[in-house]
Amino acid sequence: xxSARKNSLRKFPVFHTLSEQRMMEIMKxxxxxxxxxxxxxxxxxxxxxxxxxxxNGYIKLVRMNDDCxxxxxxxxxxxxxxxxxxxxxDRHYRFSGEAVTDVELIxxxxxxxxxLIQKDPTVLINWIRIMDDKMHELEIRIQKLTQVxxxxxxxxxxxxxxxxxxxxxxxxxxxxxCPLTTTDLARMAGTSRETVSHVLQKYKxxxxxxxxSKIITITDPAFFMR
Numbered sequence: 001x002x003s004a005r006k007n008s009l010r011k012f013p014v015f016h017t018l019s020e021q022r023m024m025e026i027m028k029x030x031x032x033x034x035x036x037x038x039x040x041x042x043x044x045x046x047x048x049x050x051x052x053x054x055x056n057g058y059i060k061l062v063r064m065n066d067d068c069x070x071x072x073x074x075x076x077x078x079x080x081x082x083x084x085x086x087x088x089x090d091r092h093y094r095f096s097g098e099a100v101t102d103v104e105l106i107x108x109x110x111x112x113x114x115x116l117i118q119k120d121p122t123v124l125i126n127w128i129r130i131m132d133d134k135m136h137e138l139e140i141r142i143q144k145l146t147q148v149x150x151x152x153x154x155x156x157x158x159x160x161x162x163x164x165x166x167x168x169x170x171x172x173x174x175x176x177x178c179p180l181t182t183t184d185l186a187r188m189a190g191t192s193r194e195t196v197s198h199v200l201q202k203y204k205x206x207x208x209x210x211x212x213s214k215i216i217t218i219t220d221p222a223f224f225m226r
Contacts, residue, residue, distance in 0.1 A: 008055055009106065011079050014117075014126045022120065029112040034104050041097035048093050051113040054080045057103030058165060058178045061095040073188045075100065075178055077165045084134055087127075088114055100178045150191040154199045157189045158209070158216070159224040166218070174221050179214035 009015050009023065009030070018026070035041060041052065044063060052059075059076040061083070074095075076082055086094060108116070117123050141160060166174040182200065186193040203209045208220040218224060 009053070012053055012081060013130055014081065014123055016126065017122050018120075026116055029108050029116070030106050031108075032104070032106055034102070035099040037099055037101050039099045041099065042093050044093055044096045046093050048083070048086065048090050049110050050107045051087075051110050052082050052097070053106045053108075054078055054082070055104045055106060057105075058100040059103060060098045060100045060178070062098065063095045073184070075161065075165045081130070084131060087117070150189070150195045151199050153189040153191055154185065154196055155224055157185060158218070161216075162218060162221060162224060166221075169217065172219070172221075174218040176216040176218070180216060181214060 009026070010018070015023070015026070035057075041059070042050070054076055056078055058078075059080070059082065061074040061076065063072045072095075082097065083090075083093060083095060117127050161176050161180075162174055165176060165178060167177055169175045182193050182196045185200075186196045189196060200209070200211065204211065208218070208223050210217045210219060
């Protein structure tokens with residue numbers, strides 16, 4: 001792989017402290033791939049044979065409940081590793097992975113990635129720290145999305161999207177770069193499409209956000225992050 005892609009690996013916290021020699025060993029098992037918007041990387045239930053490291057673009061992870069009525073969505077930004085949960089024990093993917101935009105990524109065969117982590121104490125410690133942060137983020141997500149009122153859940157969902165994948169466009173605005181429909185937002189917030197549409201219209205009228213071509217731009221981030 002080109003040296004630029006090797007250097008990209010160092011931007012992932014799990015590989016921050018590796019020596020050059022160790023990094024060269026790891027590169028033997030790394031594969032570079034591109035996917036177009038809408039392509040499926042894997043389906044829930046498929047053999048968990050790859051661990052992905054996202055370089056550019058955005059990925060959506062989706063998991064359905066038993067009756068396929070309430071999917072769980074998680075959006076990932078560049079320099080995310082997925083799937084994180086289930087390393088060393090899961091044999092199948094718990095989520096489906098879809099490219100929301102064109103993406104570039106590096107993947108490792110799962111068995112090799114697990115072997116690399118086990119072999120290097122530094123990488124293992126970094127991984128434990130990453131997982132601790134992920135668990136904390138999921139606790140916060142559950143707390144915010146179990147608000148009693150649907151309008152509160154919509155506001156909290158926008159705050160999570162800002163935190164997960166928001167991009168500053170200037171000093172006072174933040175852009176959610178993935179196209180999102182009201183149906184997507186309703187599923188993530190656990191409420192109706194009509195409720196989401198009503199809440200978004202209210203936010204647009206009060207100048208808190210703008211929506212163009214399904215892209216949300218937050219013009220009052222403080223309102224959503226409080």
